[in-house]
Ligand SMILES: Cc1cc2nc3c(=O)[nH]c(=O)nc-3n(C[C@H](O)[C@H](O)[C@H](O)COP(=O)(O)OP(=O)(O)OC[C@H]3O[C@@H](n4cnc5c(N)ncnc54)[C@H](O)[C@@H]3O)c2cc1C
């Protein structure tokens with residue numbers, strides 16, 4: 476997945492990622508633990524997460 | 529009669545509860561899989577963090593939101609917090625907390641002034657209740673009355689904590705309205721269960737009156753016929769209604785109205801929308817075994833570089849953290865020019881916390897920032913353009929359309945009450 480410039484850094488995605496794969500500091504960043512399940516995409520309030528196909 | 533509510537944030541759900549209770553057939557459409565918008569809980573490492581708010585109602589169990597919740601029959605217990613305190617340096621003249629500090633009660637703020645200024649404050653407290661100052665920012669008004677920078681620092685901490693603004697961005701009229709509301713309703717309180725306690729209670733009311741909440745359902749367009757709002761587009765399906773309430777703020781609502789709002793007659797409204805500035809802020813969530821604040825009241829920190837204030841919600845509801853743990857959250861205002869430097873701003877906030885809590889052990893759980901399309905406040909307090917739109921049958925609720933003098937969710941509640949008065953009489 477890719478996090479685009481819409482991200483405000485609210486951390487909502489991090490709380491729904493079951494792999495603990497998102498770090499947030501002003502913006503979100505996926506770590507190596509990300510398995511591209513796409514769950515976080517649904518929870519972003521500003522459509523900042525894109526699934527890569 | 530049918531009503532459609534776009535967005536299941538606090539304003540949307542409160543409106544849905546009122547309308548369903550009044551006999552409307554209500555459908556709420558929410559884009560996300562969760563309801564509550566910026567006012568619900570986020571489970572994180574066993575803690576109940578939040579999607580926005582500090583699990584706090586600015587006027588506690590007696591404020592406008594508490595009143596609205598009672599009115600619709602939403603069952604929420606709201607506990608009044610201890611008195612607000614202010615952390616000040618131990619040594620007079622010190623500009624930070626490095627060489628020690630003490631906490632004083634907010635109501636004792638004038639004890640740090642000169643004898644002459646203390647007298648002046650006492651007089652102003654009486655005279656301004658009759659003759660309210662107007663026509664300037666809070667900061668300009670303070671500077672016109674006093675030469676003491678302590679008052680400006682305190683005003684910045686208060687405005688930063690409660691409005692995510694600086695005192696030079698807040699109209700003095702708005703602050704005096706807020707002060708009046710403090711006299712009227714008292715200080716903050718925490719709902720048991722946190723923000724979600726409020727959201728769950730509202731959803732029960734809506735369900736009990738056969739209202740429906742559809743999650744993962746984005747509204748793409750608002751339909752307008754003969755100049756009146758008549759429904760919305762969801763996916764490829766059109767839903768009709770006699771009334772449309774938008775919880776998205778005025779600007780985002782205008783966007784999904786499309787070309788209907790482009791005519792010359794709407795240019796005044798559209799111009800106002802261009803001037804609306806959402807306010808930005810940063811919340812830092814801390815976990816600790818021993819309490820960091822030690823009481824349920826807000827701790828204002830006017831001598832920190834960035835952090836404006838802190839609360840420890842587990843002092844009221846221990847259920848917001850795992851057994852034996854505390855959840856402590858700080859808030860800091862972010863100036864518009866610093867929105868592009870959030871990482872550096874967060875770093876300054878983290879340094880502040882080290883100074884505010886020296887020798888204390890805590891873990892930084894999560895840093896959360898808010899601005900632009902997901903802000904602290906969609907319309908900076910005192911600039912809200914009301915709940916009506918140029919389109920009859922289309923109303924806006926939420927923190928982009930707060931009532932006067934209403935801090936955050938209290939303003940949301942006042943705005944919903946005003947809207948319902950227009951609709952239900
Ligand atoms: C860091 C922070 C701290 C805060 N602290 C406090 C506090 O302690 N006390 C307090 O009183 N207030 C506080 N606030 C403010 C408070 O959280 C907000 O004022 C309040 O939650 C705003 O509610 P709202 O009704 O405007 O709805 P919002 O929360 O903005 O909800 C709008 C909803 O609409 C949905 N939506 C958007 N577009 C569409 C669409 N096209 N179709 C369908 N659904 C859509 C969104 O997903 C969202 O769920 C804080 C805010 C922040 C960010």
Ligand code: SF4
Pocket residue numbers: 478481482483484485486487488489499502503518519520521522523524
């Ligand atoms: S939920 Fe969206 S805006 Fe919030 S931190 Fe994650 S990607 Fe950024």
Ligand code: SF4
Pocket residue numbers: 476491492493494495496497505508509510511512513514515516
């Ligand atoms: S795609 Fe799945 S694993 Fe990766 S960050 Fe999002 S929720 Fe976590």
